Every structure is written in C-alpha cells, then in structure tokens.
Amino acid sequence: MTSGAAFSGDDPRRLLSGTRELTRQVRKTQRATWFPLLVLALVTFAAIPFRYSPHRLGTCIATGPGRVCTAYPPALLVYWPTALVLAYVVIAAFYLRRSQARGVGTRVRPYVVAGIILALAMTGSLVWTLYHPLAFTLAGRVLLPALASYSFAIGLALVVLAWAERNGALLAVALGYLAVVLVAVNFGSVSGHRGLGFPVQLVTAGSVLLLGGIGFLLAQRPWRRAA
C-alpha cells in the first residue's frame, strides 16, 4: 500500500495534508487494539471460578453494635496480579513481534508499564484494606470499592493505551468501560471483598472488554494486511 500519490507536490497545503495522511496511516498500522481487549476479557472471565474458592476471614474490628470483618478468597488475591502481569507481558510480546513484522515501531511500552504498576498497586491497596475493614465503610460504600478494583485498574490502563495509540475510539470504549465498572460495583452479593470482583461484576466487565475487542477486530481486520 502506498500513499505516494497523496503525498506529492510542494504546495505547503499539500505538504501539510500529506504529513497528516502519513501520520494517520502509520497510526493505523501500529494499532492492534483488539488484542489487549480480548486478552483482558479472557483474564476477567477466568477470574470467575477463583471467586468460588474457599474464603478466609481477614481482620475484624469491633464497632458499636458488633464487629466488622473482612473475608476474601486467597486464590483470587494471587490470581489477579499474576494473571494481569502475565497478560501485559503477552500483550507487549505481541506488539513487539507485530512491530518487527510490519516494520513500524510500537507505542505499547507506556501501556504495559502503567498496567503492571496499576495491577501491583491495586494488590497493595487490597491487602491494606484486608487489615482495615472500616476503610470502605468510612470512605463510601460505592465509589471507593469501584475505584479499588482490578476491573477499574484495567480500564485506567486502557486510557493510557488510548493516549499512546492516539486512539479516540479506544478512549471512548475505555471511558464507557470505566463507567460500567462504577455502575456494576453494586451488582451481586454485599458480602466479601468487592475489590476482587463478584461473578456478576466480572461477567459485566468481561463482556464489555469482549465486545470492544470483537468490535476493534472487525474494524482493524488484521488478517487483511497479513494476506
């Protein structure tokens, strides 16, 4: 594919519009938005069985009428950071391999770094809340549990990817996904640790990622360039 014809002439307007066209073309070649969305959908769906693993009682604090305790499935607390770090490593490897094959550099590094930092920071904050049972009840029953969730961390990292890829469509999907995560935090049971995600929340978040991934896959059609 060539844009040589579009990029011709020494007229300043044509030169400038030619540079814009080339920029657009390079960005189109670099984007593989469907891949991280599908991988993260898979990671989110795969978390569901871990939700049913045995729970452990965390810390209890005496309040006026009774006690407030934290309960969590340790397997899920191990699953999320491990699966997310692995997912970001796979995504980075995919983008680098694709970059080599297509001959164009990749902008995935900020996304992968942000994703891993957010996953580890989220783990730290969740472990902290296990020892501070009142944190969520004091700071708010809806907003804080949503913000302190792995699903939210995935969405924040997607915003970074949208910025790195200069991808307006992905930014819209990422913001929509974050809104869904905030709304879905009230779905499901009210017991247990919300940050780890309840099955219905995970299905909701995973479905948004899956639909977004399929949408980008159809729009970007990577098989067409490979042919």
Added chain:
Amino acid sequence: MTSHPANGLDDIVHQRVRLGILTIAHEARRVEFSYLRDTLGLTAGNLSQHLGVLETAGLIAIEKGYAGKRARTWVTLTKAGQAALEDEIAQLKLLISRIEPAGTSPS
C-alpha cells in the same frame, strides 16, 4: 522587519519525500526501510539516496541488522531531526496563513 517564512525553510527538510520520511519516523519511533519504500511509493535506490541526505545532515540514524536470515534496515529520528521536522511544520503553517488571506483577496 520580519523575514518571509519561506526564508526559514530548510532545503533538506523542505522536500516532499524527505519530509515524508521524517514524518513517518517521528510517528513510528522506529521504521523499517521496506515500510518507508512501500508507503512513499519509491524505488529502493531513490529511498537510499534520500536517507543518505538525511543521515549526513544528522536528522536520522540508520541501524542495519538481521531478522532471522533477512537483512533489515531501521531508521530512527534524531533530536535534530525532531527539531527540524517541528520547525518545517511550523514554517508550513505560517506560509499557509500568509497565502490564504492573499488568495481570498480580489485580483
């Protein structure tokens, strides 16, 4: 008295193919020879000539290597190349802003 923006254009950069190479290298961070050749619709010899001019001027860096058995040439933009590209774009915008009012006035 201010000079005309055309005087600020760098002859090395103000050439459609070389401007195209710099634009692609800027956006891609690192770009392979064959991508430049196909995207700009050039022959390998013609592209090599333009790359030579840009490399001599210190605007790009060329790195040769192998991907398996296949020889590959990668091009990256230097800091000087980045500055030259930004300057060229600014000069082009300035030129257009000067041309457009003149174009709309009655002759």
